[in-house]
Structures are given as C-alpha cells and as structure tokens.
Amino acid sequence: MSQPVMVASTLQAPTVPDSRWIYLDNVRQKKGPFTDEESFDASGEAVSAMEKMKLLVIGAGGLGCEILKDLALSGFKDIHVIDMDTIDVSNLNRQFLFRQSDVGKSKAEVAARFVEKRVKGVSITPHNCKIQDKDDEFYMQFNIVICGLDSIEARRWINSTLVDLVDNENPESLKPLIDGGTEGFKGQSRVIFPTMTSCIECQLDMHAPRAAVPLCTLATIPRQPEHCIEWAHIMAWEQEKPFPKLDNDDPEHITWLYKKALARAQEFNISGVTYSLTQGVVKNIIPAIASTNAIIAASCCNEAFKIATSTNPSLGFEENYMMYSGNDSIYTYTFKHEKKDDCPVCGNIARNMEIDPNFTLEEFIESLAARPEAQLKKPSIRSEQKTIYMQSPESLELKTRPNLVKKMGELVEDGEEIGVSDPSLGSVNFKYRLRFSKPFKSH
Amino acid sequence: MLKIWSMQQDANADAAAGTKKKKVTAAQLRIQKDLSELALPSTMKTDFPDPDDTLNFTLTIEPDEGMYKGGRFHFTFAIPQSFPHEAPKVKCTQKIYHPNIDLDGNVCLNILREDWKPVLNLQAVIIGLQFLFLEPNASDPLNKEAAEDLRSNREGFKRNVRSAMGGGSVKHQTFERVLKT
Numbered sequence A: 001m002s003q004p005v006m007v008a009s010t011l012q013a014p015t016v017p018d019s020r021w022i023y024l025d026n027v028r029q030k031k032g033p034f035t036d037e038e039s040f041d042a043s044g045e046a047v048s049a050m051e052k053m054k055l056l057v058i059g060a061g062g063l064g065c066e067i068l069k070d071l072a073l074s075g076f077k078d079i080h081v082i083d084m085d086t087i088d089v090s091n092l093n094r095q096f097l098f099r100q101s102d103v104g105k106s107k108a109e110v111a112a113r114f115v116e117k118r119v120k121g122v123s124i125t126p127h128n129c130k131i132q133d134k135d136d137e138f139y140m141q142f143n144i145v146i147c148g149l150d151s152i153e154a155r156r157w158i159n160s161t162l163v164d165l166v167d168n169e170n171p172e173s174l175k176p177l178i179d180g181g182t183e184g185f186k187g188q189s190r191v192i193f194p195t196m197t198s199c200i201e202c203q204l205d206m207h208a209p210r211a212a213v214p215l216c217t218l219a220t221i222p223r224q225p226e227h228c229i230e231w232a233h234i235m236a237w238e239q240e241k242p243f244p245k246l247d248n249d250d251p252e253h254i255t256w257l258y259k260k261a262l263a264r265a266q267e268f269n270i271s272g273v274t275y276s277l278t279q280g281v282v283k284n285i286i287p288a289i290a291s292t293n294a295i296i297a298a299s300c301c302n303e304a305f306k307i308a309t310s311t312n313p314s315l316g317f318e319e320n321y322m323m324y325s326g327n328d329s330i331y332t333y334t335f336k337h338e339k340k341d342d343c344p345v346c347g348n349i350a351r352n353m354e355i356d357p358n359f360t361l362e363e364f365i366e367s368l369a370a371r372p373e374a375q376l377k378k379p380s381i382r383s384e385q386k387t388i389y390m391q392s393p394e395s396l397e398l399k400t401r402p403n404l405v406k407k408m409g410e411l412v413e414d415g416e417e418i419g420v421s422d423p424s425l426g427s428v429n430f431k432y433r434l435r436f437s438k439p440f441k442s443h
Numbered sequence B: 001m002l003k004i005w006s007m008q009q010d011a012n013a014d015a016a017a018g019t020k021k022k023k024v025t026a027a028q029l030r031i032q033k034d035l036s037e038l039a040l041p042s043t044m045k046t047d048f049p050d051p052d053d054t055l056n057f058t059l060t061i062e063p064d065e066g067m068y069k070g071g072r073f074h075f076t077f078a079i080p081q082s083f084p085h086e087a088p089k090v091k092c093t094q095k096i097y098h099p100n101i102d103l104d105g106n107v108c109l110n111i112l113r114e115d116w117k118p119v120l121n122l123q124a125v126i127i128g129l130q131f132l133f134l135e136p137n138a139s140d141p142l143n144k145e146a147a148e149d150l151r152s153n154r155e156g157f158k159r160n161v162r163s164a165m166g167g168g169s170v171k172h173q174t175f176e177r178v179l180k181t
C-alpha cells in the first residue's frame, strides 16, 4: 500500500526500510548537549551494536504491551518476552495487542506475533511460563531486563536473581533492570544496576502495603460494601470452608463470597455489593488506566534506549527513581533512592567459600569466627531447604543441635548457598556459596 | 569486543547452570534474623513442628499476670513469602473468650493488619499478642459479646474469663479448657 509522501524535489526521498528510523538515527548518530563524550559513539557501529542487544521484557499485560511496542519502535531488534498468563476478555480495553479472537491464548505468544508483524525486522521470542521456571543461564543471555509487572513477589524474585548473577570478573553479568509499575493514575519507573545501586528490596518501603481495614471493623461495624466482601473473604470463608482452598479465579468461589457479602450488606443496610466488586476486592484489583501504562512504559523504554546508546544520561547512578502522578493534574518527581547497606538482597552478595565437606558443622561454625569479614560469634545458619543451626530461640536450637556433629557434606550440597545471621551483627546477614574443596566421604 | 563478551558469557553460563533454586529467599533470611534476635520472656515459647520450615511455627503464651493468668494459649504463625512486605498471619488455635479474638481464632491486633510496616519485626508482633492478654480492650471488638461484657461489667467479665478458661460456658457458648494445671 503506498502513501503519498511530501518531499522537496531536490531532496532524495528516504528509502522505505530506513524512513522509519530517520529521526531515531538523528539522535543515535549526532552528539547532543547532554551526551557523554567518552561513552558515546556516533558511528554506525553503535547503531548495529544496539541492534544486536538482547532485551527481556517481563510481563505482557497492560504495561508489557506498551513496552514491547515502544522497544520495537525504538530500534531494538532482539526482544524476548515472558508471561504465564492467558488473555482474558477484560484485558482487551487496554492491552491493545490482543483481539477478541485471542481470548484464552498465551499473552506472550500473541503479543510477540503482533509486534513482529507490525514492525518489520524485529524478532520477539515469547516464553509462556513463570519467571521462576527459568534458570540463571536463561537470564544470563540478556543485556537489559525490563519489568512491567503487577506483583511485588515477581519483582523481588527477578531482583534477587539479577543481583546474584553479578560476577565482578565478568562485566556482562551486570544486567540493568528497568522496572515500571502503575496503580490507577499513579506510576513509577526506576533503573537498577544490580549490586551497584539501590535495588527493589532496598526500595520495598516505596510500595505502600495494601490498605487494610481493622478486623474488628469488618466483624462488628461494616460501613462499606468492601467491608462486607472482606468479611466474607477473611472470616466467613475460614469459618465455613465451602471449598478446600480458595481459588480467586474460580467463578463458583467468587459467587459464594459474593452471596455471603450481599447477605451481610443487607443485614447492615449497605448497598453496592456486586459480583465484579467482589472479584475486585478479593483479587485486589486496582483499576488500570491505559494512559498511565503508556506514560510509564514510554519512560522505561526511554531509559533502555539511553542505556543502550549512551546518547543521553540515563536514570541509575544518580537519580534512579521517577514517580508519576496523574491524580491531580500531572506531577512527576525524580530522585535518588539510596542503596541500603543492610539490604537482605544487595547488601550481602553471596561470597564463595571453600570448605572441606568432611568438617563437622561445629568445626565449620568455629571457622566462621575466624573469618575477617564476618567474625561471627553466634552464627545461625540455613540453606534454602534446611535449618542447619539456630542459636535461638531455644526450641529451634534444641532441634538443630544434633546437626553440630554431622559432617558438612551431609547438610549441604556442593555449590549450595547458605544464609548466616548473628545477633551481634545487628541487621547484617551474610550469604555464602559453599564449594567443596575435597570429595565428601560419607563414612 | 563482542566476540570476547560472548565467549565469557558461555563460560559463565556453565558455572551458573545447576545453581537454580538453591538460594535462601529474602523472606527466609529476614525471618532468620528476626528469630535469632527474639528475646522472649519466660511466659512465651516457640515451637517448630518442622524445624526446616522457619516460616511456620507456633507460639505459646502463658500470662503470669492479669485476667488470663494461669492459661496457656496457642497461636500459629504463617510467614508469607512476601514478608516483610506483608505481615505474618497469626491465629489462635483454641476457642477462647476474649474481646479481641473471635471464636475462630482471628486476632484483632493493629500491627497485624492496618498498621503493619516492613520495619516491624516478629518481636513486635509477639509482644503485641502478649499485651492483648494483659490488657484486653473493648474498643476493637472481634467478639462483640465479650467486649460488651468487658465494657459494662468488668467484674462479670473477669468471672466469665475464669469460667471460659476452665472449659465452661458463657452465654450458651462452650469454650476450650486452657488452664495450665
């Protein structure tokens, strides 16, 4: 399909494949007032280096759709997207890569196909699974990771995974993490250089915990339809257990809660309990605003572009957090969130430690006291699977005491990580990745 | 330049392989710290049915003063993986007569819900629970009858507490015997 293009006759019309990128190339190949002279490379090589970069987008929902489109139109060519969800009819108002006929299909797959079709030359690889299903090797292949998630759990997981990937011997192991988030008319975008700048765990206090109503209000003097729903959710369900386990996505379960809430609302003369409100309260749904998603995604992709091209300073080392509010006119504020020394994720990077697996746990604990960085007097130790030894409380000390005479090889595997805490350290924890210096002889 | 990077990447990928999911989680690490810093008075004890699972345990409170003196009260603690972003989930496992604890064991304690903050720790929650037995309060009722009794007739309320703790009935409700002896 040809479109008339107005060009002065003396100028050569740009060839079709390049015309889309002409303004982008102005930015990518010309120095601007804020360009860092040292890292900026105006040659075509910089453009092709950017095109070789591999990006991972986490989430293909409201933010993810915007992010994928923006990245593809920013000149990135190799993008992966991961999302375990399927398309629901209620997504269609803002998740614009999906159509009615896509309902029930994988978000990652449909989004990838749509953007590939509309932006020629971009490759988008979908992964229809949980982020936790992928191992370190998978995350190692990317240059930049961009999150468009609505769950704090998933953010914390990817944050700690990227922090743990960092290997000081290998600059490629440092993956800038760009995180976007929206809640109604509010949103934020932030850039994290794992282990170097304040991480998601450091910034956990920026997420206001879900506003909760006192339990006694729910139990005795409900005033709002939400109170009746919360009551049905927290108290009536627990008391009557109509199904073994509450499944927020099961319409039968939501209907049960809805009917309970409705009856209670009638009892207290409260109006407004509906099925969809019940679903919203139980699943903690905050109405998503398409324009907030668009603004936050644009900000995230702008940061990815700046990191990839060095055309302009990005968020990260100085200011690292941009908050946006569209509640009362428009307001943005950008600031530096400080890294926390006692952050349980980036404040203590797992150090490698060689141990003789034939040492007993008691001997191992004694050796910890001698380590200069730790000087642990009363360490408590656990692995992901096992509580290896706890100095307190008493009940745990008693139960873990028999481990003291066991050999380390019985308690941990080669390469396993342990967490060590000690009350004398205040809030600092240590993590060690244990490597066996000798084979383990079990007898 | 890129070639060298990709070679390094491969070498590192080998090293990283096989290390999947053997990491102590942030919640585990934080609760380990909270547990090792716990300073419990002799009236409280923890128990870990599965010592490897420090996210689920029970707390026993034996008040040595106040209206609930002589009782032994059990609570379950379930620490979510989102801890400390979210508060521990705490329930009383016995059917007891208390204005701030309902017959199903739900507990009305502000720091377990509306006033929870990630800077609070396990110690704060446990001390808060103990306080409920020293100073039950009628203004945050979960058990409306008990709260009403406490408000209108403190002496009658005390008698009800004693009889409920002994396994007796209060207003047609039979309670669990929770006395130590």
Ligand SMILES: [Zn+2]
Residues within 6 Å of the ligand: A198, A199, A200, A201, A202, A203, A340, A343, A344, A345, A346, A347
């Ligand atoms: Zn951190």
